[in-house]
Amino acid sequence: MTASTEQKDTSAELFRRAVELIPGGVNSPVRAFRGVGGTPRFISEARGATMTDVDGRTYIDYVGSWGPMILGHADAEVVAALHDALARGTSYGAPTELEIEMAEEIADAVPSIEMVRMVNSGTEATMSAVRLARGVTGRTKLVKFEGCYHGHGDSMLVRAGSGVATLGLPDSPGVPPTLAAETLTVPFNDADALARVFDEHGAQQIAAVIIEPVVGNMGCVAPRAGYLQAVRDITSRHHALLIFDEVMTGFRLARGGAQELYSVAPDITTLGKIIGGGLPVGAYGASRDIMRHVAPAGPVYQAGTLSGNPLAMTAGLATLRRLRDKSVYAQLERAGARLCAGLSEAARAAGISTVTNRVGSMWTTFFTSEPVNDWTSAGKSDRDLYGKFFHAMLGEGVYLAPSQFEAGFIGLAHTDELLDRTVEAARVAFARMAR
16 A cells, blocks of 8 residues: 555646635645645545545545534445435425434433434534533633634634644634633643633633543543542532533444543533544533523524434444444553553654553544643643654555644454554654654
8 A cells, every 4th residue: 555656646647726715725634644744645435444545545544524424425335325315305395203313322322412403513502512511601701721622713723633633723812801801711731720710710611621531532532540530529529510522432432432431420412423424423422401402492503404414324323323332442441551561562663652552442642742631731641753654644645644743543444454454554654754
């Protein structure tokens, strides 16, 4: 799968056309390769654990559409289900039984969710969850964590991760200062800092704390032992709501998400990615007592023309029903351990300092010699060195996230052969970098 540098570069031609018509040439910033340099690859098709670009180069894919492709690209069962659904229509603007089945599947998997509202993206889910928390509590302030990314809603772009971190934009023009002032930030993995914020601002101001229970948007960063429970205890003590942003971790780390893995239950959960089987989707859910505040049952308004559309529900249900098998997560754990051990050893053999963080099938290799537990330590990673590694791996036929500050994803289609080929590619890449 080695990508030849002698082939025609149609991606470059397409990118030149794109920048004239689309801001930065892309419809989501991190795709632009600004974090690694060079020209983004334009993809023509994908199957299983591989993608093929417009010039016919095939790559082992560890982006997985940024998380949804846990079964692999173009999974036969998902495609067949979508084919049948397409023949019946793409959207009705009216309820379908599929929406009920999706709600049942989610509620069965995630015990903290008794009712759920479907939306069209993770950003919609987090925006709606924050509005709901403010509506339920009657308070206005939101606490988030440095380096965590919860979509591009105004309240969430203060000291955010993902593309915001990749492009070096700690905040965004267009967010009113008065609204930004309602968002308080603290370091991830520091329970004392969170306690101090509550002591400073008082119990009557903070509506909610929103957190990625396992961070994926400053790279993969796991919570320290007992940290999530400490966050739960602090919010409960002050009668603020705890929102777990499980858009990335939901159905990936376990069927019940990070809250199942760490045995900590939030008040509100946001979901996305995997629950749509690769189609645009989002959801937020909570207890019946909280969700009864959402319109039309209650006064907190939220709506969406395409919410719960039959295609996303079909692909999502086909995916989630496969994930009922507990052996799936054991397989993903083994694959993650195999890959990350191999990458770490390849770096050590070349004399290059890296730290590879992993939780289940989420992982990131940071180019640093220090443990990465928060945004400050993640930010010490050598971004230029990561860029060299990214392009070296791309040249060896491996597609990684085009940013140091994004998680990679392993799916069921990543066979031992593909994992071992990836490690061998890394040996070649690291050796080339060490010269």
